[in-house]
Amino acid sequence: MSQAERPGPSTENEQQFNYDRTVALSDGVFAIALTLLVLNIEVGEPGRGAGVWPLLTEQWREGLSYAVSVAVIGLLWMRHHAFFGELLRIDGRLTALNIGYLGLVAFLPFPTELLGTYEGDHTAVVVYAVVIALVAATAALMRLHAERAGLLTDAARREPLWSLALVPGVFLVSVPLALLSPVIAQLSWLVLLAARVRRSAAA
Amino acid sequence: MSQAERPGPSTENEQQFNYDRTVALSDGVFAIALTLLVLNIEVGEPGRGAGVWPLLTEQWREGLSYAVSVAVIGLLWMRHHAFFGELLRIDGRLTALNIGYLGLVAFLPFPTELLGTYEGDHTAVVVYAVVIALVAATAALMRLHAERAGLLTDAARREPLWSLALVPGVFLVSVPLALLSPVIAQLSWLVLLAARVRRSAAA
Amino acid sequence: MSQAERPGPSTENEQQFNYDRTVALSDGVFAIALTLLVLNIEVGEPGRGAGVWPLLTEQWREGLSYAVSVAVIGLLWMRHHAFFGELLRIDGRLTALNIGYLGLVAFLPFPTELLGTYEGDHTAVVVYAVVIALVAATAALMRLHAERAGLLTDAARREPLWSLALVPGVFLVSVPLALLSPVIAQLSWLVLLAARVRRSAAA
Amino acid sequence: MSQAERPGPSTENEQQFNYDRTVALSDGVFAIALTLLVLNIEVGEPGRGAGVWPLLTEQWREGLSYAVSVAVIGLLWMRHHAFFGELLRIDGRLTALNIGYLGLVAFLPFPTELLGTYEGDHTAVVVYAVVIALVAATAALMRLHAERAGLLTDAARREPLWSLALVPGVFLVSVPLALLSPVIAQLSWLVLLAARVRRSAAA
Numbered sequence: 001m002s003q004a005e006r007p008g009p010s011t012e013n014e015q016q017f018n019y020d021r022t023v024a025l026s027d028g029v030f031a032i033a034l035t036l037l038v039l040n041i042e043v044g045e046p047g048r049g050a051g052v053w054p055l056l057t058e059q060w061r062e063g064l065s066y067a068v069s070v071a072v073i074g075l076l077w078m079r080h081h082a083f084f085g086e087l088l089r090i091d092g093r094l095t096a097l098n099i100g101y102l103g104l105v106a107f108l109p110f111p112t113e114l115l116g117t118y119e120g121d122h123t124a125v126v127v128y129a130v131v132i133a134l135v136a137a138t139a140a141l142m143r144l145h146a147e148r149a150g151l152l153t154d155a156a157r158r159e160p161l162w163s164l165a166l167v168p169g170v171f172l173v174s175v176p177l178a179l180l181s182p183v184i185a186q187l188s189w190l191v192l193l194a195a196r197v198r199r200s201a202a203a
Numbered sequence: 204m205s206q207a208e209r210p211g212p213s214t215e216n217e218q219q220f221n222y223d224r225t226v227a228l229s230d231g232v233f234a235i236a237l238t239l240l241v242l243n244i245e246v247g248e249p250g251r252g253a254g255v256w257p258l259l260t261e262q263w264r265e266g267l268s269y270a271v272s273v274a275v276i277g278l279l280w281m282r283h284h285a286f287f288g289e290l291l292r293i294d295g296r297l298t299a300l301n302i303g304y305l306g307l308v309a310f311l312p313f314p315t316e317l318l319g320t321y322e323g324d325h326t327a328v329v330v331y332a333v334v335i336a337l338v339a340a341t342a343a344l345m346r347l348h349a350e351r352a353g354l355l356t357d358a359a360r361r362e363p364l365w366s367l368a369l370v371p372g373v374f375l376v377s378v379p380l381a382l383l384s385p386v387i388a389q390l391s392w393l394v395l396l397a398a399r400v401r402r403s404a405a406a
Numbered sequence: 407m408s409q410a411e412r413p414g415p416s417t418e419n420e421q422q423f424n425y426d427r428t429v430a431l432s433d434g435v436f437a438i439a440l441t442l443l444v445l446n447i448e449v450g451e452p453g454r455g456a457g458v459w460p461l462l463t464e465q466w467r468e469g470l471s472y473a474v475s476v477a478v479i480g481l482l483w484m485r486h487h488a489f490f491g492e493l494l495r496i497d498g499r500l501t502a503l504n505i506g507y508l509g510l511v512a513f514l515p516f517p518t519e520l521l522g523t524y525e526g527d528h529t530a531v532v533v534y535a536v537v538i539a540l541v542a543a544t545a546a547l548m549r550l551h552a553e554r555a556g557l558l559t560d561a562a563r564r565e566p567l568w569s570l571a572l573v574p575g576v577f578l579v580s581v582p583l584a585l586l587s588p589v590i591a592q593l594s595w596l597v598l599l600a601a602r603v604r605r606s607a608a609a
Numbered sequence: 610m611s612q613a614e615r616p617g618p619s620t621e622n623e624q625q626f627n628y629d630r631t632v633a634l635s636d637g638v639f640a641i642a643l644t645l646l647v648l649n650i651e652v653g654e655p656g657r658g659a660g661v662w663p664l665l666t667e668q669w670r671e672g673l674s675y676a677v678s679v680a681v682i683g684l685l686w687m688r689h690h691a692f693f694g695e696l697l698r699i700d701g702r703l704t705a706l707n708i709g710y711l712g713l714v715a716f717l718p719f720p721t722e723l724l725g726t727y728e729g730d731h732t733a734v735v736v737y738a739v740v741i742a743l744v745a746a747t748a749a750l751m752r753l754h755a756e757r758a759g760l761l762t763d764a765a766r767r768e769p770l771w772s773l774a775l776v777p778g779v780f781l782v783s784v785p786l787a788l789l790s791p792v793i794a795q796l797s798w799l800v801l802l803a804a805r806v807r808r809s810a811a812a
Contacts, residue, residue, distance in 0.1 A: 021636055021690055027224055028640025031231025035239060035309040036644060056330070066310070074302035078295075081224055092687075099683035106644040107675070127665070230427055234434025238442060238512040259533070269513070277505035281498075284427055433630055437637025441645060441715040462736070472716070480708035484701075487630055 018090050022098060026084075029102040030077045033109060037069050040113040061183070062116035068186050069112040076105060076135060083143065087151050094145060101138045107131060115186070125174075125185050133172055221293050225301060229287075232305040233280045236312060240272050243316040264386070265319035271389050272315040279308060279338060286346065290354050297348060304341040310334060318389070328377075328388050336375055424496050428504060432490075435508040436483045439515060443475050446519040467589070468522035474592050475518040482511060482541060489549065493557050500551060507544040513537060521592070531580075531591050539578055627699050631707060635693075638711040639686045642718060646678050649722040670792070671725035677795050678721040685714060685744060692752065696760050703754060710747040716740060724795070734783075734794050742781055 041062045080101075087094075111128040118124045146152050177185045244265045283304075290297075314331040321327045349355050380388045447468045486507075493500075517534040524530045552558050583591045650671045689710075696703075720737040727733045755761050786794045 018690070018694070021632060021693075023224065024227065024633065024636040025640050025686065027227040028231055028637055029644055031228050032235055032641055032644035034305065035232055035235035036648070038310055038312050039239070039242070039648070041313050056326075067306070070302070070306035070309070074299070074306070077228065077302070078298060081221070085221070095687060096683070099679070099686070102643065103676070103679035103683070106679070107647055109647050110650050123665075226427065227430065230430045231434055234431050235438055237508065238435055238438035241513055241515050242442070242445070244516050259529075270509070273505070273509035273512070277502070277509070280431065280505070281501060284424070288424070429630060430633065433633045434637055437634050438641055440711065441638055441641040444716055444718050445645070445648070447719050462732075473712070476708070476712035476715070480705070480712070483634065483708070484704060487627070491627070 018095070019084075019087070022090055022095055023084060026080060026098065026102060027077075029106050030073060030080070033106050034070060034073045036109045037066055037073075037112055040109060040116055041066060059116075064183070064186055064190075065112050065115040068115075068189050069108060071190060072132065073105065073108065076139075079139065083139070083146075086153050087146060088153055089151055091149055091151065093149070094142060094151065097138060097142045097145060101135065101142065104131065104135045104138060108135075129172060129174055221298070222287075222290070225293055225298055226287060229283060229301065229305060230280075232309050233276060233283070236309050237273060237276045239312045240269055240276075240315055243312060243319055244269060262319075267386070267389055267393075268315050268318040271318075271392055272311060274393060275335065276308065276311065279342075282342065286342070286349075289356050290349060291356055292354055294352055294354065296352070297345060297354065300341060300345045300348060304338065304345065307334065307338045307341060311338075332375060332377055424501070425490075425493070428496055428501055429490060432486060432504065432508060433483075435512050436479060436486070439512050440476060440479045442515045443472055443479075443518055446515060446522055447472060470589070470592055470596075471518050471521040474521075474595050475514060477596060478538065479511065479514065482545075485545065489545070489552075492559050493552060494559055495557055497555055497557065499555070500548060500557065503544065503548045503551060507541065507548065510537065510541045510544060514541075535578060535580055627704070628693075628696070631699055631704055632693060635689060635707065635711060636686075638715050639682060639689070642715050643679060643682045645718045646675055646682075646721055649718060649725055650675060673792070673795055673799075674721050674724040677724075677798050678717060680799060681741065682714065682717065685748075688748065692748070692755075695762050696755060697762055698760055700758055700760065702758070703751060703760065706747065706751045706754060710744065710751065713740065713744045713747060717744075738781060738783060 041059060108131065111124070111131050114121075114124040115128055174185050174188060177188060244262060311334065314327070314334050317324075317327040318331055377388050377391060380391060447465060514537065517530070517537050520527075520530040521534055580591050580594060583594060650668060717740065720733070720740050723730075723733040724737055783794050783797060786797060
C-alpha cells in the first residue's frame with residue numbers, strides 16, 4: 001500500500017512524482033515572490049523623517065503597488081492552480097516552460113519596486129505591464145503545448161482558447177492609460193483584478 | 204490505486220488538490236514571513252560602533268519586536284491551521300480571501316521593522332496593532348463565509364462566533380496602552396500571546 | 407479511498423493533518439534560513455575595490471561563517487527530522503515549542519552575519535554559541551515533553567537522555583576557545599560538525 | 610489505511626518520511642534560490658538617474674545574469690528531480706551530501722551578483738563557473754554513493770557514468786571563453802542550457 005506512494009522504477013509513479021515536485025517548486029516560488037514584495041517598502045532612517053506618520057503619508061504609493069502585486073500574484077497562482085488541475089500528466093517540455101514561467105513570476109518584485117520608487121514615471125508602468133504580459137504569454141504557451149501533447153483532461157479541452165488572452169489583454173490595454181496617469185492605471189488594475197478574482201471564485 | 208492520488212477530471216479530486224495547494228502556499232508564506240523578520244535586525248558597519256557588545260545593547264528593542272512577531276506569526280499559523288482543519292472543502296471565494304489574508308501576513312515584517320526602528324514612536328505601535336486587527340478581520344470573514352457556504356464540519360459549527368474577535372480585541376485594547384509606553388505594550392502582547400498559545404496547546 | 411487523505415472531522419485525521427503542516431512549516435523555515443545566509447555575503451560597489459579578486463581575499467571569513475552555518479542548519483535539520491520521525495503524534499504544546507524552536511533557527515542568520523562582519527570580535531563568537539545552545543535547549547524541551555506526554559514510539563524511548571546535551575555541549579565548550587581565536591573556534595566547529603554528520607550518516 | 614501514511618516505528622515508513630522531507634527541503638532551497646536572484650537587480654534611487662529608461666539600459670547585464678541563473682537553477686532542479694526519481698531509498702550519507710549540495714545551490718545568488726555588478730571582470734565569470742562545477746561535482750558524488758550503496762533502481766544503473774561530467778564540462782570549457790569576453794560566455798551558457806533543457810524535455 002505504501003509502495004504506491006513511494007517513487008519507484010515504474011513509469012506511472014515517476015510521472016506522479018514529477019507532478020508533485022513541479023507543483024511544490026511552483027508553490028514555493030509563488031509564496032516567496034508574494035512575501036518578498038514587502039522588502040520593497042523601505043523603512044527610512046529615524047533621523048531622516050520627522051517620525052512614522054510622515055513616512056506613511058510619503059509611502060502610500062508603495063502600499064498601492066504592494067496591494068496590486070499581491071492581487072496579481074494571487075490571481076496568477078489561482079490560474080496556475082486551475083491549469084495544473086486540468087493536467088493528466090506532465091512531460092519534460094512542460095516542466096521547462098514552467099521553469100521559465102516561474103522565472104518571470106520571481107522577477108515581478110523588480111517592476112513592483114520600479115512602480116513604487118519611480119512614482120510618476122510612465123516607463124515603470126509600461127515595464128510592469130510588459131512583464132505581466134510575458135508571464136501570461138508563457139502560460140498560454142504551456143496551455144497550447146499541453147493541448148497538442150494530449151496532457152489535458154477532456155473537461156479542460158472544452159474551454160475556449162481566447163480565454164488565455166484575457167489577463168495579458170487587461171494589462172496591454174492599460175498601457176495608454178498608464179501614459180496618462182500611473183496611479184489611475186494601478187487603481188484600474190486593482191478593480192479589474194478584484195472583479196476577475198470574484199469571477200474565478202464564483203465559477 | 205495511485206489514481207486516487209493524482210488530480211484528474213473528477214470533481215472530488217479537484218477539491219482535494221485545491222485544498223493541498225492552498226495549504227502549501229499558506230505554509231510557505233507563514234514560513235517566509237517568519238524567516239524574513241530577522242532581516243530587520245541590522246548588523247551595523249564594524250567601523251561605526253565600538254564592537255558587538257554596544258551594538259547588542261542598542262538593539263534589544265529590535266530583539267523584542269522580533270520575539271513579539273515570531274509569537275504573533277506562530278499564533279496566526281496555529282489559528283489558520285485549526286481553521287483549515289475544520290474545513291470539509293474549499294471554494295474559490297475562500298481561496299481569494301485566503302490570498303488577501305496571506306498578503307496581510309506577508310506585510311507583517313514592515314510594521315515589525317517600524318516598531319524596531321522608530322523606538323519610542325506611538326504611531327508605529329498603532330500601525331502594528333491595526334495591521335494585526337486587519338489580519339484577524341480577514342480571518343473572521345473567511346470563517347463567516349465558510350459557515351454560510353456549508354464548508355465547515357459539524358464539530359466546527361458548535362464553536363461560538365465571538366471567539367473570532369479575541370485576537371483583534373487584544374490588539375485594539377492595547378492601543379491606548381501603546382500611547383503611554385510602546386515597550387510596555389509590546390511586553391503585554393508577549394504575555395497575552397504566550398497565554399493564548401498555552402491555552403491553544405492545552406485545548 | 408481519497409476520503410482517508412482529506413482532513414475531516416475525525417480526530418485521527420486531524421492529528422495527521424497537524425503533523426504534515428507542522429513538518430511543512432518547519433522544512434520551509436529551515437530551507438529559507440539556509441538560503442538567506444548568502445545575503446550576508448556582501449558584494450561591494452565596483453568602484454570601491456580594485457576588482458573581484460581583492461574582494462574575495464577580503465571576504466574569506468564571510469565564506470567560512472557561511473560554511474559553518476550551512477553545516478549547523480543542516481545538522482539541526484537532520485536532528486529535527488530524526489526527532490519527528492520518532493513521534494507517534496503531535497499535541498498543541500509541542501507545536502508551540504516547535505514554533506519557538508523555528509523562531510530561533512530563523513534567527514541564526516543574525517549571529518552568522520555578526521561573525522562575518524565583526525571578524526576578530528570574541529563577543530560575536532560567544533553570541534553565536536549562545537544562540538545555538540538556546541536552539542539545542544529548546545529541542546531538548548521538545549524531547550522531554552514528547553516523552554512525558556507519551557508522544558514517542560517505543561524505539562525512541564530507548565535512546566539515552568544525555569545525547570540531547572551533545573550539540574549544546576560542543577558549542578558551550580568552544581566559548582573559551584573563541585576567546586583565544588575566533589577563526590580557530592569556527593574551524594573546530596566545522597570539524598566537529600562534519601564528524602557529527604558523518605556519525606549521523608553512519609547510524 | 611491512514612496508518613500507512615503516518616510515519617511510525619517501522620523502518621519502511623521511516624525511509625518514506627525521510628525521502629519526503631529531503632525532497633521538501635530541496636524544493637524549498639531551489640525555489641528560494643531562484644526567487645532571491647531578483648534581489649540582485651538594484652532599483653537605484655529616483656534622484657540618481659534620469660528615470661526608469663536610463664536605469665534599464667544600464668542594467669541589461671544584470672538582466673542577462675538573471676536569465677542565465679534562472680536557466681542554471683532550473684536545469685539543476687530538473688537533474689536533481691531526475692536523480693531522486695531513480696532512488697529506491699535514502700541513507701544518512703546521501704542526506705548529508707544533499708545538504709552540502711543545497712548549500713552550494715543556495716550560494717549561487719552570490720556569484721550571480723558578482724557577474725551582474727562587476728560587469729567586465731573575468732574573475733567573476735571564473736568564480737561563477739567554478740561554483741557551478743562544484744555543484745555538479747557534489748551531484749556526481751551523490752550519484753556514485755547511491756550506486757555503491759545500492760540505492761538506485763535497475764533502470765537508473767544502465768545510464769553511463771560520463772553523463773555526470775556533462776554539465777561541469779560545459780562550464781569548465783567556457784572559462785577560456787570568459788577570459789576573452791564575459792558577455793559572450795554568458796550568452797553561450799544560455800544557448801547551451803536551453804539546448805540541454807530541450808534535450809531533457811524531449812527524453
